[in-house]
Amino acid sequence: MNTSKPHQALLKALADIKPGYPFRGAIRHDPKGEVSVVQVRHLDPEYGFGEGCQAASLDRVTLEGRRKPDYLQSGDILFVSRGARFFSAVVPQAIPEHTVCTPPFFLIRLSESGKAVITPEFLAWQINHHEAQSYLTRLGQGTLQHSISKSQLKGLPVTIPSLHRQSLVTSLHRAALDEAEQLRALIANREQEMRALGMAVLSEARASEQAPVPAQNDQAAAGHP
The missing domain is CATH 3.90.220.20 (DNA methylase specificity domains)
Structure with a gap:
């Protein structure tokens, strides 16, 4: 051929x-x-x-x-x-x-x-x-x-x-698949980071709301010297 x-x-x-x-x-x-x-x-x-x-x-x-x-x-x-x-x-x-x-x-x-x-x-x-x-x-x-x-x-x-063109196409195809896999891994890693950050922020906010308020001196609370 x-x-x-x-x-x-x-x-x-x-x-x-x-x-x-x-x-x-x-x-x-x-x-x-x-x-x-x-x-x-x-x-x-x-x-x-x-x-x-x-x-x-x-x-x-x-x-x-x-x-x-x-x-x-x-x-x-x-x-x-x-x-x-x-x-x-x-x-x-x-x-x-x-x-x-x-x-x-x-x-x-x-x-x-x-x-x-x-x-x-x-x-x-x-x-x-x-x-x-x-x-x-x-x-x-x-x-x-x-x-x-x-x-x-x-x-x-x-x-x-031609075999040369075939090789070019398949090489680019493999490169595209590798790039897509890397992007998926990057996205998954970023989502994991955001979940961890979100949990930390929410836990910190709940902890500050539940912290006991320090007792104040009655006179100081009433405004007396």
Whole structure:
């Protein structure tokens, strides 16, 4: 493919798309299980995995089905295909070795030709961008529970700028997320300071009101020398 100019391709031309592992019933944690499980609750729509990829935060299970599991690999993209919001996140390097995802996900794995023209980070960013979100939302509105099918996801148009431009966008995106996190921490710290100051001022005011008034000499109170 010529990567000197931005062009478009359907997602199916860039990646393989597979459903999550077909668990039967509720997922039950098995301390002796050899497989970790990523569920939707482990991901944040804005920050992706964060600390959710740590082995201690994931449930462990023993797989009982016959289907050969598609273990997650660093650079895979998980797409949440059900619920109020469709979003994607890149699987980080810290993911445990034997990890699967649940049925609400689609596992997107770039093909070799796809890797040559687009990065996982940029693809995930583009899926989360408002243009793709509007496209996906329109597709999912006709169902009782908002959901995107595999065939619909495969038909998602993907814009492919140069790798340099992709890197620029994802770097700025990470910087914006870091800045937002710092601002939230600053606001939370300021709110804590204001609560502490308010409590101190109110406690001081109540203490001064409750302090006993010193007894005065009767003559002094009457104005006699």
